[in-house]
Each structure stands twice: as C-alpha cells, then as structure tokens.
Amino acid sequence: MKKKIVIANWKMNHDFHETTSFLRNLLKKIFEQKINHNKEIIIAPSFPFLHISNHILQGSPLKIAAQNIHQMDKGSYTGEVSASMLKSIGISKVILGHSERRKFFCEKNNILLEKIKIALKYGFNIIFCIGETYFERNKNQQFNVIKDQLKHTVFHFSENEIKFFHIAYEPIWAIGTGKSATYQQAQKMHEFIRSLFLKKYGENISNKISILYGGSINNFNAKDFFLQKDIDGGLIGNFSLNLENFLKIIYS
Ligand code: PGA
Numbered sequence: 001m002k003k004k005i006v007i008a009n010w011k012m013n014h015d016f017h018e019t020t021s022f023l024r025n026l027l028k029k030i031f032e033q034k035i036n037h038n039k040e041i042i043i044a045p046s047f048p049f050l051h052i053s054n055h056i057l058q059g060s061p062l063k064i065a066a067q068n069i070h071q072m073d074k075g076s077y078t079g080e081v082s083a084s085m086l087k088s089i090g091i092s093k094v095i096l097g098h099s100e101r102r103k104f105f106c107e108k109n110n111i112l113l114e115k116i117k118i119a120l121k122y123g124f125n126i127i128f129c130i131g132e133t134y135f136e137r138n139k140n141q142q143f144n145v146i147k148d149q150l151k152h153t154v155f156h157f158s159e160n161e162i163k164f165f166h167i168a169y170e171p172i173w174a175i176g177t178g179k180s181a182t183y184q185q186a187q188k189m190h191e192f193i194r195s196l197f198l199k200k201y202g203e204n205i206s207n208k209i210s211i212l213y214g215g216s217i218n219n220f221n222a223k224d225f226f227l228q229k230d231i232d233g234g235l236i237g238n239f240s241l242n243l244e245n246f247l248k249i250i251y252s
Contacts, residue, residue: 004226005210006250007042008240017207019049025055025243037250047065047081048226051089065093071114083122099131099172109152120161127166134173143192159201168208168235174215183224186213220246
C-alpha cells in the first residue's frame with residue numbers, strides 16, 4: 001500500500017517565529033504521541049524560512065518543499081529565487097502550477113513547462129497542481145480541462161521523469177472557499193486522472209503516481225478523502241496553519 005501524503009501549503013502565512021515554533025511543536029507532538037499515522041508529511045513554508053525549516057526537520061522523516069521556483073537558472077530577475085539556490089540549502093521539493101500562481105502571476109502552461117524542466121534538472125520532486133474553475137465544472141467541462149492541463153505540461157515528460165511528480169487535483173472553486181469537492185467528486189476525477197496516466201505511461205506508473213486532492217480539506221472531511229482508492233493524500237492550505245487542526249488531519 002502506498003503511504004498517504006499530507007502537504008501543508010502555507011502560502012504567504014507564518015512569520016519566522018510562527019514557522020519555527022510550529023515545526024518544533026509539530027515534531028514534539030508527533031514523537032510524543034507515538035500514534036502511527038503512516039503518512040508522508042511535507043511542509044511548504046515561505047522562502048525566507050526554508051533554510052531554518054529544513055534545519056529544524058533534519059533527521060526526522062518530515063520534509064520541506066518550496067512553493068515556487070523561477071524558470072531560469074540564474075540572471076537578472078529581481079526578486080526571484082532559482083532552483084539551484086534552493087538546492088544549495090538542501091531543498092528538493094517544489095509545488096508548481098498552483099492556481100494562485102496561474103491566476104495572480106500569469107503562469108501559463110509554457111512557463112510551467114520551463115519551471116518543470118529546471119526543477120527536473122536539479123532533481124526536484126514536483127507537486128504539480130491542476131484544477132478546473134467553477135464555470136468549467138458547471139458546464140461539465142472538468143474532465144476535458146484536466147486532460148488539457150496535463151497534455152500541455154506533465155505529459156511532455158518521459159517515464160523516467162514522471163517518477164519525480166506528484167499530482168495535486170485542486171478544483172479552483174474549492175480552494176480557500178470552505179466548500180470542498182465531495183469525496184465522490186474527487187474520487188471520480190482522480191480515477192480519471194489515473195486512467196490518463198495509464199494510457200500515456202502504462203500500468204506501473206499509473207499505479208505508482210500519487211494523486212493528491214486539495215481544496216478546503218479540514219479535520220472533519222480529511223478522512224473521507226484519504227479513504228478513497230485513488231486519493232493518495234492531500235494538499236492543505238487553511239487547515240494546515242493551525243497545529244491542532246493539522247495534527248488531526250495527519251491522524252485522519
Ligand atoms: P485550502 O487551500 O485548503 O485553503 O483550500 C488548498 C491549496 O490551495 O493548496
């Protein structure tokens with residue numbers, strides 16, 4: 001059985017003190033409670049705190065991810081952070097394609113393709129987000145939208161490269177709204193996504209690839225999502241910011 005993966009996407013939240021005390025307390029609670037949660041836990045804090053966060057979690061099974069990287073190796077891109085910089089402080093996971101990056105920072109498929117390439121060049125694991133809008137779901141276009149997003153990004157890469165990916169299905173209408181997809185809707189979409197991987201890369205990869213759900217997961221609904229056959233974990237925003245809530249999700 002694949003281990004479920006729980007990823008905290010903190011977005012632009014938590015300052016230095018909040019980040020470090022959250023992580024220290026999280027470690028303490030997990031080791032004190034000694035409950036077998038059987039989950040892979042990844043935390044994505046803001047850029048300035050990645051180094052200290054990685055340091056705090058060193059030697060533990062918990063891992064740190066970045067929320068973004070720039071698509072170029074280096075150069076005159078004021079305010080940006082490169083994959084090699086992150087690599088140099090021991091970070092090797094990154095979230096790419098999040099709908100907030102697509103919407104607020106105009107990251108279209110062509111830019112995402114470049115970001116994936118540079119991430120792979122530096123050996124990053126990529127948590128790649130896809131998802132449809134409310135309008136698209138209302139018109140029953142969600143399956144075509146997802147197929148298209150994969151076709152223009154992830155499906156450009158070879159079998160060997162696909163091993164570095166997790167997919168996060170995040171319906172845009174469910175992100176930060178408190179209105180999650182139902183676990184039935186999510187399962188149906190995840191099954192569809194897995195079938196696309198089967199068609200493109202064969203059985204081995206389609207079985208192995210982790211497909212996470214994201215969008216208003218909380219400590220009450222997490223368990224239902226995690227019980228679904230094709231849902232391999234969750235990408236959690238709001239409910240990962242509070243330690244008690246996040247622990248409940250881990251133990252779901
Ligand atoms: P949410 O965010 O849990 O607050 O809906 C999820 C995400 O954006 O990854």
